[in-house]
Amino acid sequence: MTTKFTPDHEYIRVEGATGIVGITPYAQEALGDIVFVELPSVGKVLKKGDEAAVVESVKAASEIYAPVSGTVTEVNEALTGNPGLINTDPEAEGWIYKIAIADAGEIDGLLDDAAYADLTK
Amino acid sequence: MAQSTAETLKTTPLIERHIAAGGRMVPFGGYNLPVQYPTGIMTEHKWTREQAGLFDVSHMGPSFLILNNPSGDAEADHAAIAAVIEPLISGDIAGLKPGQIRYTLLLNETGGALDDLMVGRSPLFGGSLYVVVNAGTKDADFARIAAAAGDRAKLTRADGDNALLALQGPEAVNVMAHIAPGAVDLGFMQYGAFDFADQKIIVARSGYTGEDGFEILVPNANATALWDALLADDRVKPVGLGARDSLRLEAGLPLYGHDLNETISPIEAGLGFAVSKRRREAADFPGAARILAEGEGGLTRVRVGLIVEGAPAREGAEILDASGTVLGVVTSGGFAPSLGKAIALGFVPPSHAANGTTLQVSVRGRAQSAQVVETPFVPHRYFRKPKAS
Incomplete structure (x- = not known):
């Protein structure tokens, strides 16, 4: 199981052919209190870099992009009633959606722990 | 918001206090000011509604x-x-x-x-x-x-040589009793000069949150002392510009440059009360012909409050009627922490402005239901003295 990152502060935790996507602790801290999450629909086909979801803080809306290409297989419905899970537990309970990874090669192009840590220093 | 470089941004006498408190500093109105402190906009907003929030509004x-x-x-x-x-x-x-x-x-x-x-x-x-x-x-x-x-x-x-602080919330009056005791005798929209440290402060019972509270002009030399004295009270926490905006939006108060600008008249903006009776009768103010005609009903657009289903409709979002025809635009919108839902201010024709009218707002290309409601969204709680006879 590996976790990779985008320069836009999404993470993707790879479990076999599936990726679990959310935003990093750094990103939730920067956005502040999340008050609304617009989830993608299950079955939606995304290309790497497509807008996949939107998280809204009190002040602003922020797009969440697809770290890799694939098909949305599941979304975190708990965020509909409790969007603050992204603030309190971004890497576990605050995940946003799962994606069936179309091209495993795209994972290699993402940032690893060290590179992401460098970016947010 | 103006894009200024760090070099050209002005600071207030409280900049070091904001940074020490973990304020997230942003350029606003040409000044370097905190949009929030570490507890976040939601907590700061609710604290102001329940206790007392302290704001640095020295940019005004x-x-x-x-x-x-x-x-x-x-x-x-x-x-x-x-x-x-x-x-x-x-x-x-x-x-x-x-x-x-x-x-x-x-x-x-x-x-x-x-x-x-x-x-x-x-x-x-x-x-x-x-x-x-x-x-x-x-x-x-x-x-x-x-x-x-x-x-x-x-x-x-008086800007530059003075700081302007706002203390807002139901506990503000009890806090002020220890800072400038005479100020608690002010009624809403009254002001006076009071002693603080070795100089005078100008205290007005006014604000931009819908709550009881005070706005205080203090000489730069005493600004941090006043800030510290107010925060020494457990009922007071510092509040940034983010919650200032969500509080004023819930209170239905316009933000200049957004809900009000040089094309919008007081009548369109729902601010007819600010055109005083004597002035109406004399018709002796700029634009009187238009404003008086609008007061008689000659309006093409009027500001409304909207409760929005789902995602917040932000400034610029189109307002549509039930069949999808564009009626107007949202001028301020966001999430209302006290209500737990999205609210907005915007302009529509009077034919669609009645409370209870169901409209739609377009958010990222999707129409969401929105209902016209009376403003303020959250009732004002100003301190009004009984009228003297």
Whole structure:
């Protein structure tokens, strides 16, 4: 199981052919209190870099992009009633959606722990 | 928001306090100010509604307009200074009692709002007004007022040499009792001068949150001492610009440059109360022809409050009727922490402005239901003194 990152502060935790996507602790801290999450629909086909979801803080809306290409297989419905899970537990309970990874090669192009840590220093 | 570089941003006397408190500093109105502290906008917002929030609003434009050659007769001098500023604005200034403040509008010749502002009559001297304008418009406003005054009166800016703090919330009065005890006797929209440390502070019972509270002009030398003294009270926490915006939006108060601008008249903006009766009858303010006609019903658009289903509709989102025809646009929108839902202000034709009307807003290309509701979204809780007989 590996976790990779985008320069836009999404993470993707790879479990076999599936990726679990959310935003990093750094990103939730920067956005502040999340008050609304617009989830993608299950079955939606995304290309790497497509807008996949939107998280809204009190002040602003922020797009969440697809770290890799694939098909949305599941979304975190708990965020509909409790969007603050992204603030309190971004890497576990605050995940946003799962994606069936179309091209495993795209994972290699993402940032690893060290590179992401460098970016947010 | 203006994009200024760090070099050109102005700071307030409280910058070190904001940074030490973990404030997230952003450029706003040309100043480097905290949008939030570590607890976040939601917590700061709710704290202000329940306890007392402390805001640094030193970016705003406090000033004094003072008659050059006072006669010494306080009533005559007040009438003279009122006559200097009234031709620029919609409010009855002549009719103010000593220490009374009025919310009013600076108007252009076509009845559009150049700014919204507070004008107070000095509680102490005839011929002196306390004038507080918005940050983004202050240079233009002060130039306009000074030009109109000519050699009759002098406009003295109080920004720069002073900080302006706002203490807002139901506990504000109990906190002020320990800082400037005399200030608790002020009613809503009254002000006075009080001792703090070795100098005077100007305290107004006013604000921008819908709550009871105070706005305090303090000389720079005592600004941090006042900030610290207020925060020493457990009922007070610092609050940034983010919650200031969500609080004023819930209170249905317009933000200049968004819900109000030089094309929008007071009547369109739902601010007819700021066009004083005496001024209406005399029709002696800029743009009177348009504004009075609109007051009689000749309106093409009017500001409404909306409760929005689902994602917040932000500034610029289109407002649609039930069948999808575009009616107008959202001018302020966001999430209301006190209500737990999205709210917005925007403009629509009067035919679609009745409370309870179901409209739609377009958010990221999708139409969401929105209902017209009365503003304020959250009731005001100002402290109004019983009228003296």
